[in-house]
Amino acid sequence: MSLLRILSVFLIAALPVLAPAQARQQRGPMLLAAASLQEALTDAASSWAGKGHPRPVISFAGSSALARQIEAGAPADLFIPADEEWMDHVARKGLIRANSRVSFLSNRLVLVAPTGSNARLAIGRGFPLAGALGNGRLAMADPDNVPAGRYGRAALSSLGVWASVSGKIARAENVRAALALVERKEAPFGIVYATDARASARVRTVGVFPASAHPAITYPIAALRRSTNPDAEAFRRFLVSREGRAIFARHGFAAR
Template identity: 70%
Template sequence: MPPVLRRAFFAFLFAFSGPTSALAQQKGPLVLAAASLQEAMTDAANAWARKGHPRPVLSFAASSALARQAEAGARADLFASADEQWMDYLQGKSLLKPGTRARLTENRLVLVAPAQSRVNLQITRNFPLAKSLGSGRLAMADPAAVPAGRYGREALTKLGVWTSVAGKVAAAENVRAALALVERGAAPFGIVYATDAMASRRVRVVGTFPAASHQPITYPVARLATSRHRDAEAFRRFLISREGHAIFLKRGFGRR
């Protein structure tokens, strides 16, 4: 190849590979976060970026699905779960960096209906949920694996209602998918977190489940053993800081 063409060729490679490499280096840590954290974690990532750091890359799904991804070797940096059980699962497999697990925030469980619905229900023991559903379905995250679904099943069981509605459950892959079923009118009722209801104008809260009807809804966060990003620990500390906590409070989450 003539020298002139060779110089042009390498200039072309530099022009296209240089910026791409720079952009790759500018990506922030990869965060696997429970679906219900979507707005709050996005706010936190934006706030972190405004401080001059590369913006974290966020991946939202059910905590169960994310934990399985981490178990399968996903090269992620942080995991924020909607319950302690899936964090325990990863810790039991030595997939967390020791000493990095911390409580991030808390949530509440609510019953929602489409915004235009006028049905009223008081959530008490043996409340007539099955009767109110009629031929409709109860939208909730998969009660066999997803935290929101497990909390919901536990609450309905303690309230003496589960057996009457178990056959009417529309099990969704995560809590946001359950919320979407109610938003579209595909289900007359759904069980979601209070923060999910707050994030949607297309549903209304029918009632809040008594705190004593289910285990406390706590969100832990930790660094994964695969974490290599230089900002991962700093962003984790930011999330659990007073400033980070205020971001979650603004989105309706509770105290740590």
């Protein structure tokens, strides 16, 4: 057999082995991120890919659901929940890399109504939310587990309103699901982040909750210990850099 033919046979036989290895090297980092980050993180991923990097893969959901996925062994590289508690939970399990955690974004909490609604409420102590709901329900992320719901319950409790509306809650699996209930006019009001309201043309902001009425809304990011993607740390650094934070700022997030 000629030398050329021998080399051809070798290369053909090697292709099934080389191709998967090359595909693994070209896969972008996998992020598990809070649902409220959809537009901003998608833009950040596009900007990163535009620099010649493999495009990151992002899975959006409620922070509680994502934390449980990490506990169950999800093959992710980075985690960005919408509060410190779920990052603390994952950290206690020994699932994040030391010194990779940074709290880099903040948000505001707002009350929204469908765009066509003429409802008006001034948010303040004892404001008549229960009466404004009538027979309707207040859409919000699950107040027992999801950050947006926890912040919302804390705000309503602080303002002395929670007891009057707690029996009228339409619990959603994450903040975007709560937003969707208001967009579809299935709920007359909802509590979401200011960035969620900004991202939707089908709701309007009725009022902004005082920042003092609930714990500070923060978004930490950390690398997961199981991460093996060579691009993950560089992308994490990009997100918390001045350039990365500017992308989030365009979507209404404030830097921390």
